[in-house]
Every structure is written in structure tokens, then in C-alpha cells.
Amino acid sequence: VTTEERILADIEQNSEAWENLLVLADDIGMRVAGSLGEIQARDFLLETFHRYGLDEVRLEPFEHMAWEPRKERLVIASEGEREIACRCSALSQSTPSEGVEGELVFLERCDAEELEVRFAEVKGRIIVAPYSPFARQLKTPLAARYDAMALLEYRNYAGQLQPARTCAFQSYGDLPVASISFEDAEYLKRLQQRRGSVRLRLNLDSHVERKESWNIVGELTGTEKPNEYLMIGGHYDSWHVGPGAIDNASGVVAVLEAARALAAQRQQLKRTARFVCFGVEESGLVGAWAYTRDHADELDDTLLMVNN
Template sequence: MKFIILLLSVFFILNTSAQTDADVLKTIYTTSLTNGNSYQWLDHLSNQIGGRLSGSLNAEKAVEYTKEELEKLGIDKVWLQPVMVPKWVRGAPEFAFIESGFGSTTNVNICALGGSIATPFGGIKANVVEVKSMEELEALGKENIEGKIVFFNRPMQADLIQTFDAYGGCVNQRYSGALEASTYGAVGVIVRSMNLRQDDFPHTGSMTYGDLPLSKRIPSAAISTNDANTLSGMLALDKNVKFYFSQTSKQLNDVQSYNVIGQITGSEFPNEYILVGGHLDSWDLGDGAHDDGAGVVQSMEVLRLLKESGVKPKRSIRVVLFMNEENGLRGATKYADVAKQKGENHIFSLESDSGGFTPRGFSFDCSDANFNQVLTWQELFQPYLIHYFEKGGSGADVGPLKTDTNVLAGLRPDSQRYFDYHHAATDTFDAVNKRELELGAASMASLVYLFDKYGLVK
């Protein structure tokens, strides 16, 4: 009897060791697609909690919920990392209209940009000057801008296939438009939404006043793409068109929040860390399902998929749900600072912050040697239609962890529809496809498995 048990044990060991990387990936993908948790986690995060603006009650609820769910996985350690975050509130719903003549008005859709001050009580009404760049603003000068509302109307470049490049090409007008316009005496700023689709939904996002004193700050709001086109068309016919808007947004004192962290401790190299994460905060107009609820639940799912697939990590695998990516990056900065103080060696960090759409592959910030190793794994992902392996960016939250020797990466889903939802009221749970979300989680878990097994190229 003992001999039979010994033979069975040897067979089991040989069978387990004979399991190929392709077999492990197949198990991970099958588990995610047939027995996944990511979609139900996202359902709760989106529909039971909702938008998770940094410093808000909903952000606090999200911290509690994700911590509890990670603890249910039975991983080695779960904890909260305190971080002070900004607290900005939108206030009452914004209101705006275009006035083309006495008593002739057209209501338009706007939303305050994150960090903007309120308009004066009763709102602002003024003539409008339309520009498409900071250079146009400078060329007009104070004599043509003072006392007016500046309308930044540079659209995302439609012929760029990489939509994040299109976003990057026009986001400065949102982020620093009010700062620049205020130097020329503008009384307010309206910015075309960062959106490739023509619709009626304004898209918020962060903006800055730099070091401007409070007395010189001007209110800033986004206008929907349809209404931006309307305003531009009316200005082309009549330069005396006026614009009115009212918002009650306010910046409050910083409050304490948390990064949520969970860990499976490595069996061979516990002091080498592999991180996977997304940001727990979101804007408040929708429920933050794509940005970045999807990244949060996919990152949590990585740990669950590894456990369910029987993977025993050599290195310590951490999930980090960062707080305050949208308007400050405080969580990422705090995590990196603490990791540096403790001398923690993060050899690989993977972020998901591009929506829950069909995964296409990954981008890598790393040496040529490590990228060449990654390319040898590409054929393992091809059965799952994951073909995009490129050197490039990673993600905002993992960026502070960069060293000369480690690897940072970002999941790259199909981005063509991402900016239809980004920072808008349309970013809701119903916009996320269950299968696409689960494919992304499996792709992330598979890449983490390979980096854990093979480590870095020295």
C-alpha cells in the first residue's frame, strides 16, 4: 500500500512539473472566463457604491469593501496604507446657456473641472473668445481677452489610431487653460470635452491653478462636444454672442484616505515584489466603471486567479489599489516613498488604467534585454489574440516605482471607445462587457505568472 501511495505521489509531482507555461495560461484564462469574480466585484463597486471622488464618503466605502473582499481570498496579508488626499466637491448641478440676443438663449451641457473654483454668486455672463491653442491665446493678448470667457476648442485628433495620443495632444487646454487665460484677464474658461464622439455629455478631469493666489483664479468648466460645435458655429456668425455659466464647486481641506494592499508572500524570493494595481478613486459624474473600477477588480482578480490555478508564487505578489490618481497621485507617491524607505525591491509592476475593453496586449517600460525576454512569451498569448507587445509607457500609479533595472508595464485594451466614457456620466457599469473584463484579468494574471517564474534579465 505504501508503495502504491509513493508511486502516485511521484506521478503527481512529475505531472505537475511537466505542466507547461501554455497549460498554466490556459488554466488561468479558463478560470477567469468560467469562474471569474471581477464582474461581480465591479457590479458592487459601481452600483452599490458609485462614483468615488477622492476624499468622499464613497471613496471610504470603496476602501472598506475592497479590503473585505481581499481578506475573503485567504491571501497572506491585507492592510491599509494611510495617505492624505485632496477633497474637492462639485456642489449643485452646473448650468449654462449661450445668449445670441436679448431673451434668446440656448441651454448647453457643462460640468466643472476637478479643482475649479465656483463662479461668483449668480454666475458669470460675458463675451466669448474662441482659441484652439495656447499660442492663439498669446497672440490675442490681454487687449482681446480681458473681461471675456476663453473657449478652448481644440478637438482630439481623429486620425490618430492610438487614442491616448489624441488625448495627450489636447489635454493641456483642460489642465492649464484657466491658469494661462487668467494671466490675460479672462473671467472664466470653457473647454471642449476630451471625447472623440459627438454627444451631449461633458467630461470632467483635473485642472491646475499652479501658484496663482485665490484672488486671481477663474472658474473652469468642460462643455460637451455637441455644444462646443454649437458655440463655435454661433461665434462664427456673431462675435458678440455671450456665454453664461454657474457652478458652486469648492476645494476643502485635505482628508485621510488609504491605499488598499493585499499580498501573497513568495516561497523562494519573498523580498522581491511583483505589483499589480489600479486606482480606487474616480470622478463623480458616473460610477467609475471603466476608469478605473475595471483596473481595480482586474488587479484583485490576478491574486485570486493565481490561487485558483494552483500557482505558488516564488516572489511576493502584491495588489495595490491606489487612492487619488485622478487629482493628485497622492496614493502612488505615498506607496513609492514607503517602499523606498523600506528598501523594497519591486522588480515588476503592472497597471490597468485604460478601461475594461478587449485586451490587445501590453506596453513595457524596461531595458532592451528584459523586453527581448518578454517577446519570447508573445506566442503564449497569441491563442488569446494578445499581440500588442511594445516598449512605451506603463501607468501613472506605477511610474514612481521606476528604477534603472526594473520593469513597468500597462495593460493595453482596445482604446477606440475609451474616451466616449472617460470622466463622463456615461462611465457606468452597463458600459463594461463581462467577457472583455475577464479576458483582461486573465491576461494580467498570465503576465504576472511569467515574470514571477522567470524574474528579470540581469
């Protein structure tokens, strides 16, 4: 029986992946960076690394801008204050407490080329543009540069919620940004065609404060080359809109399961296997960047990174 066959048989018979997923997604649920769920997940992962017998189990702290949407409200002012569901984008600017009100303008991409042509329509207005294809974190500074009042992104496909996203990586957004569903964008398009102009009012309280987060690290020390590393990682934070079962509890339980199964075969590991559950991925890969800073002198000796 080869080592690989032993590992596969162990996983088939003894996998804890499903139970770990239930803890992260059902019991803890939402794990947005800066929340109580994030701390509960951190403690669970730390304890699980200990329970699986990893070496050097530790928290590696770093700072980040923890973001919390405290108010998210969008109304069609010109339709009797009719409300439309919206989601504040991570690290968005807040509006003044009374909100910002302006006429909407639909753009196809909200990229530099289009804004250059349509700058006169954009100034002082609320841009409504699709979530893709134009890179999400680039729309925000461009819309701000052309003096838009706010930016609303809509889902490109029917049957899904308002997309959650970060409007500016590792900095504050340059203007208020929120997202709406595909269906509500279609409704706004119909209204604009029938009424000629549509006025929206957006009210966002996007609270940001510096907080500490953590990468959770554990290892199986190599028997021959302990200073060479093979890494397996995944991020454990989620968005605020749900339990993040797929994104990324599923990836984290794969990291845990690899740790559990490889720990049973640790005498076979010539190099050090390092397992990392990264914090604060969603608002800009903050934990991953912190890792590369903290481990700069080991990167040349890191031969492989499997990201789940």
C-alpha cells in the same frame, strides 16, 4: 499541466470578475474621491482581499483635496438666459455667488503661442477651447496668466457628454473652469457668427476640503525572495458623472481576479506579489504619489508594476 495552464483554467471556471464589477459599478456606482461611494468601494476591496486569503491586508491612508461641485450653471446671457449643460472641472476655482459674465472668445488650442498672439481678445473674456490636443492642466494657468475671466473646454467629438477633468494637478485651479459638449460649442460658434458677440455667465461652486483617502494593499508573500516585489495595481476612484465601470472598475476587478487566481498558486511565487487598489487617481494621481513616498525604500526592489 503547467502552473500557467492551471491559472487560466481556474479563471475560466471560477472567475469572480463580473460579479465584482457589478458590485463596484452597479451596487456602489459613483466613487469620486471624498464621497460615500469611495468608502463603500474601499470596504468592499478590503473585504475581498481578506476573502481571497492575501497576507498583510491593510489600508494605507493619505491626505488629499477632496472636491465636490455644488453648483454648475452656464447661461447665454445675451440669448435670454438660455442655459447650456456644463460640468465644473475638478479643483476649479469657484466664481462669486452671482457668477462671472463676459463675452466669449474661441481659441484653437489655448497654448502659450496662441495666447501670445491673441492676448488682447482674451483679457476679461470667457475662453472656449477644445479639450485636446493641448494638455488640459496647462491651459488653466496660461488662461489665468493672460487674464481670462474663465475657461470652458469642449469635447472634440460629437455624441459625447461634457468631459470630466482636473484643471490643475495637486493645486487649486487659477480660474473658474468648466466643460461643455461638442454640440453646444458648435451652437455657440454659430451664434457668434450670426450675432457678432455672445455673452456668457458662468456660476460654479467648487467645494474643496482636505480629507483622508486610502490605498488598499494585500500581498502573497514570496517563498524565496519575500523582499522583492511584483506589483499589480489599478485605481478605484471614479469621476462624479457616472459609475466608472470602465474607468476604472474594470481595472480593479482585474487586480482582484489576479489576486484570487494567484492565491491558489501561492507556493509557486518566489517573490512577493503585491496588489494595490489606488485611491484618488482622477484628481492628480494622489494615491500613486503617496505610495511612492511611503514605499521609497522598496522601489529598487520592485521589479515589475502592471497597471490596470
